[in-house]
Amino acid sequence: MNVELRSNKTAAETALAANFAAARAGLPGSMQMTAVRDAAFRRFESAGLPHRRIEEWKYTDLRALMREAKPLARILDKQTMLRARDAGEMLAGIEARRIVFVDGAFAPELSDLHALEPGLSVGSLAQALAQGDADTTRQLGEGVSVNDVALNLNTAFMGDGALVDVAPGAALGRPLHLVFINAGSESSAVFVRSLVRIGKGARVMLVESHEGVSEHQVNAVLELRIGDEAHVDHVKTSGPGAGALHVSTLLASVGAQARFNEFLFTIGSGVLRNQLFVRFAGEGTIAAIRGACVLKGRQHADTTLVAEHAAGGCTSRELFKSVLDGESHGVFQGRIIVRPGAQKTDAKMATHALLLSDTAEAHNKPELEIFADDVQCGHGATAGSLDEGLLFYLKARGIPEKEAQALLIQAFVGEAVEGVEHAGLRDCLMEHVAAWLAARSGG
Amino acid sequence: MHLLEVKNLHVTVDGRNILNGLELSIGKGSVHAIMGPNGSGKSTLAHVLAGKPGYEVTQGEVLLDGEDLLALSPDERAAKGLFLAFQYPLEIPGVATMTFLRTAINAQRKKRAQPEFSTPEFLKKVRDVAAKLGIDQEMLRRGVNVGFSGGEKKRNEILQMALLEPRMCVLDETDSGLDIDALKVVAEGVNRLRSADRSFLVITHYQRLLNYIVPDVVHVLSRGRIVKTGGKELALELEASGYSQYQDEAA
Numbered sequence: 001m002n003v004e005l006r007s008n009k010t011a012a013e014t015a016l017a018a019n020f021a022a023a024r025a026g027l028p029g030s031m032q033m034t035a036v037r038d039a040a041f042r043r044f045e046s047a048g049l050p051h052r053r054i055e056e057w058k059y060t061d062l063r064a065l066m067r068e069a070k071p072l073a074r075i076l077d078k079q080t081m082l083r084a085r086d087a088g089e090m091l092a093g094i095e096a097r098r099i100v101f102v103d104g105a106f107a108p109e110l111s112d113l114h115a116l117e118p119g120l121s122v123g124s125l126a127q128a129l130a131q132g133d134a135d136t137t138r139q140l141g142e143g144v145s146v147n148d149v150a151l152n153l154n155t156a157f158m159g160d161g162a163l164v165d166v167a168p169g170a171a172l173g174r175p176l177h178l179v180f181i182n183a184g185s186e187s188s189a190v191f192v193r194s195l196v197r198i199g200k201g202a203r204v205m206l207v208e209s210h211e212g213v214s215e216h217q218v219n220a221v222l223e224l225r226i227g228d229e230a231h232v233d234h235v236k237t238s239g240p241g242a243g244a245l246h247v248s249t250l251l252a253s254v255g256a257q258a259r260f261n262e263f264l265f266t267i268g269s270g271v272l273r274n275q276l277f278v279r280f281a282g283e284g285t286i287a288a289i290r291g292a293c294v295l296k297g298r299q300h301a302d303t304t305l306v307a308e309h310a311a312g313g314c315t316s317r318e319l320f321k322s323v324l325d326g327e328s329h330g331v332f333q334g335r336i337i338v339r340p341g342a343q344k345t346d347a348k349m350a351t352h353a354l355l356l357s358d359t360a361e362a363h364n365k366p367e368l369e370i371f372a373d374d375v376q377c378g379h380g381a382t383a384g385s386l387d388e389g390l391l392f393y394l395k396a397r398g399i400p401e402k403e404a405q406a407l408l409i410q411a412f413v414g415e416a417v418e419g420v421e422h423a424g425l426r427d428c429l430m431e432h433v434a435a436w437l438a439a440r441s442g443g
Numbered sequence: 444m445h446l447l448e449v450k451n452l453h454v455t456v457d458g459r460n461i462l463n464g465l466e467l468s469i470g471k472g473s474v475h476a477i478m479g480p481n482g483s484g485k486s487t488l489a490h491v492l493a494g495k496p497g498y499e500v501t502q503g504e505v506l507l508d509g510e511d512l513l514a515l516s517p518d519e520r521a522a523k524g525l526f527l528a529f530q531y532p533l534e535i536p537g538v539a540t541m542t543f544l545r546t547a548i549n550a551q552r553k554k555r556a557q558p559e560f561s562t563p564e565f566l567k568k569v570r571d572v573a574a575k576l577g578i579d580q581e582m583l584r585r586g587v588n589v590g591f592s593g594g595e596k597k598r599n600e601i602l603q604m605a606l607l608e609p610r611m612c613v614l615d616e617t618d619s620g621l622d623i624d625a626l627k628v629v630a631e632g633v634n635r636l637r638s639a640d641r642s643f644l645v646i647t648h649y650q651r652l653l654n655y656i657v658p659d660v661v662h663v664l665s666r667g668r669i670v671k672t673g674g675k676e677l678a679l680e681l682e683a684s685g686y687s688q689y690q691d692e693a694a
Contacts, residue, residue, distance in 0.1 A: 411537025
């Protein structure tokens with residue numbers, strides 16, 4: 001096949017091509033997998049890194065933001081493992097089963113693999129691919145119609161990640177916590193790919209956290225397959241150390257009569273983008289997709305959501321809140337698609353930005369694409385500063401300015417965090433917000 | 444010495460003169476009432492005392508215990524013992540009343556170098572005062588004033604006043620929007636707080652409130668200055684004859 005390459009590649013694009021050529025043969029998987037990787041890389045090369053004239057990436061100009069492509073993360077050394085030993089501690093309060101990945105590689109010695117609940121299986125994607133697991137090879141990216149730059153790069157370069165199966169009807173007693181920690185001393189590129197398959201009627205609380213100390217370029221993809229009548233919570237948190245450049249993609253398909261609660265919790269790091277492609281494939285599902293984000297300095301966080309109602313009678317509620325201080329940029333692009341025939345869809349999306357400085361920027365872009373006639377859909381977006389009247393009321397009671405602001409900011413964020421069903425996790429997230437606010441008051 | 448002294452106070456809002464040389468002195472433990480027609484500057488006075496942004500003091504001074512009040516931020520004024528009961532208390536969704544009360548009390552105590560209240564100590568205090576004002580526990584768990592009726596909001600103001608134990612209380616048209624039963628509850632709450640160390644400035648349009656909170660001194664405010672001062676009988680006179688004579692006098 002002939003592919004016409006664009007003539008003037010950026011330094012990052014050139015480096016990605018060189019990295020792929022060098023790494024290709026050593027990446028895990030069968031010949032069939034290599035062919036999938038090659039095809040994905042060709043799709044990437046034909047489009048290149050997206051820039052501001054590409055609508056989906058208008059506010060996160062990857063070509064400008066990604067000046068170089070880091071080398072792939074190396075084999076873990078002792079120092080790296082030492083730095084990673086407390087991975088996941090920031091959410092210790094929830095007493096979850098932790099499965100740890102260090103610089104993208106499965107770290108069984110840091111993971112809790114004892115006495116797995118009946119119906120739960122947890123493993124390494126790299127191992128499955130290396131062993132030529134045909135089901136997994138075939139199922140990666142199966143049914144995914146998204147042609148996205150980050151997804152293509154991930155498919156081309158993916159090394160390791162979690163492979164989780166929950167049997168039909170199984171109810172996990174403890175949250176399952178996938179911990180991704182960046183611990184290497186040199187900044188590297190990390191491509192993790194996880195596949196989580198949840199059977200009919202299963203009950204799962206899945207937490208995914210990204211943390212660390214390294215200035216990595218992280219590209220994480222999670223494919224979440226939710227069976228009919230399953231009840232699934234997925235909470236993704238990212239904090240300082242999630243990467244100098246962090247792009248995360250959720251590909252979720254949700255069966256019929258299911259309950260799905262998605263929550264994105266972001267404490268700013270460098271440049272971060274969370275992409276969510278959620279497809280409601282069966283009727284009668286109730287879903288909530290929410291998020292809260294706090295940014296300062298020159299941090300950038302982009303939430304790009306496509307909620308696709310492919311089957312009728314589903315309810316989805318989307319609520320995103322961002323707090324923007326300093327010169328930070330918050331981006332929300334949300335699209336609800338109602339496919340022909342998805343009648344009785346009930347979808348409402350709201351996004352609110354709270355600007356704490358004159359130099360912070362919020363870009364809110366909610367969209368509806370509706371191809372059915374008997375639906376209830378709506379969206380709303382606001383951006384504003386703290387209410388002066390409320391601030392005065394608090395101050396008139398003796399509460400200093402910064403503390404008064406903190407109370408109102410916590411209330412603002414709290415409205416979204418309230419949607420997290422797990423009380424312990426909710427408290428834990430609000431503690432992180434409080435710590436962020438305390439650092440703000442101190443500084 | 445007077446607890447509160449307002450001397451030759453001139454205030455403008457958006458370039459318009461609202462207060463024009465207001466003079467007022469309130470001694471320790473006394474209750475003063477300010478009555479006046481709409482637009483005479485009553486609420487402006489309350490807001491300037493509490494430090495609400497948007498008002499420009501062009502002349503004059505305000506002293507609390509001899510200290511320049513206008514140089515302080517609103518929270519510092521509160522810590523010094525000034526309390527404003529709002530005419531329109533605001534709703535703060537997401538901030539539980541209990542959290543709000545505890546934060547306010549401990550912020551003030553911290554500023555005064557007093558130890559913070561322990562949780563059981565604080566809870567008991569709130570429960571006792573709330574019960575007297577007919578505020579139930581469920582209301583305290585809700586967001587501040589969220590879903591409260593007009594009367595409940597005013598009772599919540601008095602609850603805050605009782606807990607914060609200020610020395611100088613300013614009540615800005617606390618009677619507005621209250622029916623007679625609610626008015627009695629609020630007035631009783633205020634009367635329980637009267638003491639030799641605590642002074643009140645009761646701002647009202649109507650004499651009715653002063654039947655329940657009986658003042659020592661009544662002032663008439665018109666066009667931004669005090670035009671008449673008398674005893675509690677002055678309020679009754681005003682009720683009978685209205686404000687028109689004072690508006691003419693000031694003109």
